[in-house]
Every structure is written in C-alpha cells, then in structure tokens.
Amino acid sequence: MATSGNKLADTDEKIFIGKGEETAWLTLALANRHGLVTGATGTGKTVSLQVMAEGFARAGVPVFAADIKGDLSGISEVGEAKDFTIKRAKEMGLDFQPDQFSTVFWDVFGEQGHPVRATVTEMGPLLLSRMLDLNDVQEGVLNVAFRVADENGLTLIDMKDLRALLDAIAPNGGKKAADDEEDPLAPIRKAAQSYGNVSKATVGTIQRQLLVLENQGGTKFFGEPALTLKDFMKTDRDGRGMVNILVADKLMQSPRLYATFLLWMLSELFEELPEAGDLPKPKLVFFFDEAHLLFNDAPKALMDKIEQVVRLIRSKGVGVYFVTQNPIDVPDKVLAQLGNRVQHALRAFTPRDQKAVAAAAQTFRPNPKLDTARVIMELAKGEALVSFLEGGGTPSMVERVMVRPPSARIGPITPEERKAIMDASPVKGKYDTAVDAESAYEIIQKRIAGTAAPADGEGGGGEGGGLLGQIGSIAATIFGTNVKRGRLSTGQVIARNVTRSVTDKVIGGVVADLGKSVGGSIGGSIGRSLVRGALGGLLRR
Template sequence: MASQQEFIERIQKSYSPKGEYIYLGAGMLDGTICADAKINLALKMMNRHGLIAGATGTGKTRTLQLIAEQLSNAGVPVFMLDVKGDLSGLNKPGESNANIEERVKALDIAFTPSGFPVELYSLSGKIGAQMRATISEFGPVLLGKILDLNDTQTGVLAAIFKYADDNKMALVDFNDLKKLLSYLSEGNGAQEIKDTYGKISSSTSGTILRKIVGLEQMGLSQMFGEKSFDIEDLFQKVDGKGLISLLNISDVQDQPSLYSTFLLSLLAEIFYNMPEVGDLDKPKLVFFFDEAHLLFKNSSKAFLDQIEQVIRLIRSKGIGVFFCTQAATDVPESVLGQLGNRVQHALRAFTPNDVDALRKTVKTYPASDFYQIDKVLTSLGTGEALITVLNDKGIPTEVAAVHLIPPTAVMGPMSESECKALMQSSDLYKKYQEIIDPISAYEILTQKIEDKLKADQAVAEAKEASAPRSNGRVEKSTFEKVMNATITRQIGREIVRGLFGMITGKKTSKKSGSFLGF
C-alpha cells in the first residue's frame, strides 16, 4: 500500500489546475484526512459536465450548495432545482457550530460566513417568480411527456402543432390548445385537415383534453403563457457574484415528469439560443439537474438520443450541466459517458439491486493505487465523497476519497416571511407577475368560426330573399384583419422546430405583448 506522503504528492500533482478553480476538500487515506492533499476542480473544465450521486442522507444537497457558492464567488451564474425549498438559505450567511468547527480544523481552513445573490422561481408562481413558456415554444414532444401521452397521442399532438405552425397561429396557453384541438376534431376543422394532416379520433382528442384539464385542476396552467421566461435572466451577476437561480418545486413534488421536463425544455432553449464560444476560462452558466433519474425514467430511445445530443453539444456554448441522483446507474450510459467530473457519495448495499448498482458504479471509476473502490463507496460518511474530475488537459485525475468543505451560507430554508420579502424586492418577480393575453389561436379560431356562421347565414338569407348583391366595397372580416395585421405577420414567418419539437428562434418583446420572432 502506498504511503501517505506518496498519496499527498500524487493528489497535489493531479489536482493543481493552472487557472481558476473551486476547492472541494481534502483527500483521505486509511481514514486520515490529509489537509495538504487539496482537491480542486478547474473552472475551465466545468463545461465538461458532471455527476453528483449518492444514497439519501449522504450530503448530496450540501455538495450542490458548496459548489454553487464557489461558482457564484467566481462570477459564474448558477441554476439549481430546489426540491424541498431548503436551498433558499444560500441568500444568508451561515453560522458556525461544533460540527463546522471540527470540519474546518481537520481541513486546516478558515470558515467565513457568506450570503449569495439568490432569485427564487416556481412553476406555480406562489413561491417565486413565475416561470412560463408558451405552448408553441414548448413543442409537442415535451408537452406529450408532461401530459403522459402515448406515442399515438403524441403524434396527434405533433400534427396539431404542425397545423398551427402552417396557419400562423401562435399557441400561447392551454386555452389555445384546447380550442384548436376541439376545432380540428369535429365539424369543418376535421374536414379541413383530413387529407393533409389526417383525421383525429374523438377518443384521442378526448384523452388529450382530459389530460390538459387535469393539469389545470392542479393549478399548473399558469406555467404556460406570456410573459414567457427569458433565459438571459439566468446570466446575471450581482456585485460581481454570479446569480444563483433556484426553481422551488416543493409545491409540485408529486409531479416529477412536469418539473423534470420543464427543466429539460429550459436547457434545450439555452442550447438553441446561446452562441458558440468554444473553451472558456470559466463557464457562462452551470446548470444543476437534481432528481435526474426522473428525466430518464420511461423515456423512449429517440427522446434519450435527443437529450444526449443536447448534453454533448451544449458545452461548446460555455454551459456546464451537473446531474444529481442516487446512483450512476440512473443515468443512461450514453449520457454518463459525457460527464467528466464525478462526485460519488456513499452507496448502500442492502439489497441485490443495491449490490448490482455498486458493482456497476465501481466499473465507471479509473483504477486506484490507494483504494478498493467498492469498500470505500460503502464506508463513506456524511459529507464525504469519492471524487475524480478532469484536469487542465481533460485527463481524469486520481480517484480520491474526500472530506468536503462546509458551505458558508445557511444550510436550510429561509423563513416564509424572508422568502416573501425577497420576492417582493425582486425586479424579476415583478417582471413575470405580468400576464399578457396576445392575439393567438383561441382568438383567431373563435373569429373564424363566427365569420363562417355569419357567412353561412348570409348565404341562406340571400337564397331565401333572392336579394341582389351590393356593388359597394366588401369589408374584410375580422379574421382577415387579424391575419393581415402587422403583429400577426411578425409571428407568421416560417417556423423551425428542432430537438423535442421546440421552436429554435429567439423571442422578442413587442409593445402589445411578448411574441415569438423568427
């Protein structure tokens, strides 16, 4: 077995980046904390993505917090999913206690309490600034996943989106989608699409409508509409520190497909709209995807292939993505292979499935001269992890069992009154409180139906009265006026959809509302 001095020298050589870095903790050997064996993660390698894994209660959330804190200090904005609402304490300086004092003494570091700029978001709008997307932006594939539709139903949804795109109808909220679905599944609308798009059965349209109504009854319809979220708001800095944006999902925890899919849509939008920047000294944004297993659960191969493509290509946009889950086996191999930085907390081996997961996880780590990795993974304590990252040259570092540093902000939630005060003082909270109801599919179809009824009635009356036609100028219908209006022409250019059926163009704000520009 290698000596402690050899271990320290190897760690120092492996974990000493030339540029800016974040400090994770000190290496451990045979249960001894070696303060000089410092474990650093180069900022320039954080767009090579990462994995933070471990059993419940092993300290994953606090690892997320300490990494987010140091990224913020380095001027790098962070986006995080706050599953239980207990990361909001990042806004306030922490307080020392006996456990922290013992930890910093062992690591030979100072504890300096610090708070960080935090923005609170939510999908319901009740516990943070409202995060929204328009139905058109979201696309049929991701919406089908949220609604838990099967392949046939998702295919029908795709045809509906295609009709809306071809006919220059913006789908802003569920009212638009319900109106269009009803129109295309019966009467004149069904005849209109029969040859070009295919017939929509009443059972399929009824199922989709029931799923939509189900989400509305949960109070989640407001996550679709205007103003839709502007991704530029994630890239802000405050007093030189990167903004930490927290999406609080404590009120929708029982809807995992909802928030995991919404996160993916946000990541895909960032991918579409951010320019290529190549390798930077530090990332432009780091995106932490907590409860990552929910994203991959029951997903089709085509869906997983598209996720893989986003993760593979988004690093060239200067974006780092870290998945957080219980076991490395929760992440498909095609995605796991792209995660260069690994922080593995303790694993348990209580069941045959646990043993199998442990065996597979061990195989994903480089061989070590200092550890039997399977034994280390089952013996790590809370706040300890097995780590390997990429060095400056993109080469995996030595595997090290690490005693992690403590976060410097509060390790827990803010009080309800503090959260309300933070929200009320936020410019972004005020920005997304505004609800806009632009001219969209609902208004266009309503007027189209009314005009058709009036036209039919006029024809009937003309036949009945045999009255001569007027030689005066024919007034355009309201529908024609809407379709020829300047604002409609601006949203009516060719629509291009990319991965997940999402619109690839950027959004621009108009005086009369926020519309899509292509």
C-alpha cells in the same frame, strides 16, 4: 487533483471542494464538461451541491438549481459559524468565513418564487407529448395540430389555446360536405385531415390528458409573460454569479411536469445560446436534482436527443450537473459525458444494492490506494469519493475527501426572509402578473362568430396564395391591418418561405425586435417558434 500544499481557497481558475490525502479542486475551464453528484438519502448530496454552487457564484458563474426539499434556499443568507463547521474547516486548514449569495427564487406555481412560464408554442409537440404521456398516434395528431396552427395564424400560448385548436381540428361528426359552407372552422378541419386521419376519439384522449396536466398545475406554467432565459445568466453588483433556485417541493408531486420543464430549459438554452468553444469558465451551470425522473419511461427517440443535447450544450458554455442516488439512474450514453464526479455513501443491504455499489465503483478511474467499492459503503456523512477532470480533460484518480463546509447557511430560510429577497429581486414585477393576450382561442372564437379576418389562403381577393399574397400578408401584419398587436402571421409566413439558416442569421433578429416592440414576449418567441425547441428541431434535422 492538486497537492495538499496548495492554498485552500477558491481561485480564478478552480473551486476548492474538499480535502483528504489530496485536495479536491474543480477546474473552472473544465466545468462545462458536466458532472454527477450521487449518494444515498442523508449522506450529504445537498451540501456538496451548495458548496459547488457557492464556488461557481464566487467565480462569477450564474447558477440554476432545483431545490427539492427547500434546504438549498439557505445559500441566500449568511452562514453561521457553528462548532462543527469551524472544526471541519480547521481540520482542512481552511479559515471559515461566513458568506451569502445573491439569489433569485422561481416557482412554476408562483407561490414561493417568481412565476415561470412558457408558451405552448415554445414547448413544442415533442416535449408536450412526453408531458402528457401520449402514444405515437396521439403524438402524431398533436404534431398535426401544431402544423395547422402555423398555417392558420393561430398562436398557441396557454392551455385554452391548445384546447380550442384541438376542438377545431376534430372531425365534425355527422356533418355532410355540403354543410362545410356553414362551418367557419371547416378550412381548419380540412387542413388537419390533409395530413392524415385525425379521429375524434384521438383528439378526445389528448383533451383528457390535458385535463390531467391542468389538475397538476400545468395551467399556471403555460402563458405569458414567458420566461427569458437570459434572466438566469446575470451577475450581481460585485460580479458574482446570481444563484437561481427553482422551488420544486410542490412541483415534485408532478414528476413528469418537473422533468419535462427542466428538459425544456435545457433545450431552450441549447437553441438560444451561440457557440462559445472552450471558455475559461462556464456561462451558466445547471444542477438537475432527482435526475432519474428525466430518463424514466422516456422513448428511445427522446433519449437519443437528450444525449445529443447534453453532449452538444458543452460548446455553448453550459455545464450540466445531475444529482441522483446512484450512477445507474443515468443512461450509459449520458453518463459517459459527465466528467466531474462526486460520490457519497451508498448502502448495500440487498443483492441489488451490492450490484449498484459495484457499478458506481466502476465509473471512477481506479486508485491503487483505494478499494473503491468498499469505501463507498464506509463513507461518513459529508465524506465523498471525488474525481474531477484535469490537464487535457482526463479524469483524475478517485480520492476520498471530506467536503468543505458551505459558507452560507445550511438549511431552509424563513418565509419572511424569502419575501424580503423576492421584494428586492432584480426581476420583481416582470413575471409576477400574467398577461392574457389575443391568441388561438380568441381568434377561433372570432371566426365562429364571423368577425375574424380570413386565414392565409382563404378568400382575400386576387392575391390568392402566391408570393404576392404572402408578401401582402406580411405587410398587413407589420402595418397592423389584420392582426392585433403584431402577432403571428409574420412569423408563420417567414417560417414557411425562408430557410432555417437564413431565418437564424437575418430575419430572426428583425422579427424578434419587431415582436418585442409591438407584441410582448410572444414577439421575442417568433424566431424560436421557427424551430420550436431544440429537441423538436433536432428531430426534424
């Protein structure tokens, strides 16, 4: 904490959050140590989130935030000098200056923002299993499906690709071995069975879960052009960080899809960004609203990896801020990584509530001047208990402060204002039209019709499956003899024959450049498919 004598304005090194007996400053150099904003409904969490987002944007740090109720959209419009905002600012010794911030709206459903898409390959079997709520056996079959797709040159882009692949690996009930010659998908079925018993019943269960996901809008999420996360990490012409807002009011009707999507984003950031060490300010700050949804019913293996990613992504220059009602919503291992805390009021009407208040109080460094547990229940709207990291990264003593008023508008914008912002967006036209390129579904249909080229290891004359055959397959793809638009077999052959470290350092960049020139966004994801998402990759390490 800084003393109240300091100038109450954001600087190149810190963000002014609020003022009580002491002034609350969030140090930019320690902002990538993550944070937590908690409090009961209606106590001011969204305003605190907006104040922090504005501060980061002023400092040139891009922001990504989920907007559950639409209230955060006002950050894109000039604030209004209302009586209560002017009064609160004066009480802090702050001159209220209306402001607005460059904003890009995103929407998984493409209705109130630019569409957000990922390919099935990028999502990977681990996160997809969580999204589908699969058990261990079903998750195992899904892993088999992804392995078979790799080995047979089948790119998984959208839902119909995954459905076609699952149909292809399902046992052909009632068929004898002699009938395999008449079944163009027999090599795929055999490959699947070689990894273990893949039953038709299990495949059917996964297909039904896919239907549930499709009914929740998952079809719109999977496809191309896939999101390039670097589009989140931009500054505007004035050097301010862009504020990226995920419109999540409709997405929240599918909590598992919402939580898995944001977890996928974290894993992609972890995978793509290089090590950065300690920076003067973060490269990106990520606000995860309704954070408890991330941890609900998550299996232990996934929980361990969430904790690992949260811990390690700090070194990539990314700060993660969870927003939820109570600190007990966040597992202890993750909570221990969150150094910057803002606690709004909690109400204790039941014994369980009283335990929650006590637990929240215990997460702060004690202040002899405050009875933290009592103050948490007394906080007025807009007040908060805060503790930010200082000095060598140690948490400051908890202080009671009034959060400063935001400079931009408080509350939602109109549909007309949203449309104007989207029309002027720096990514306008890049993601707005879906592309249905050739992928697993089309390739499987061609094989059934007898028009597709043989998969790796099938036929192909004297080259067989040896090294020469693999080199030939790479050359065939590069020079366009077998695979349309440069898709697939290059990445799959490299994935099977080049180690992870060599791929990351040498071949990944070459293949990504090749893919970008001839294969659209899937080319850019070939390198990523080698590890297929940070969480999936971590589990295999």
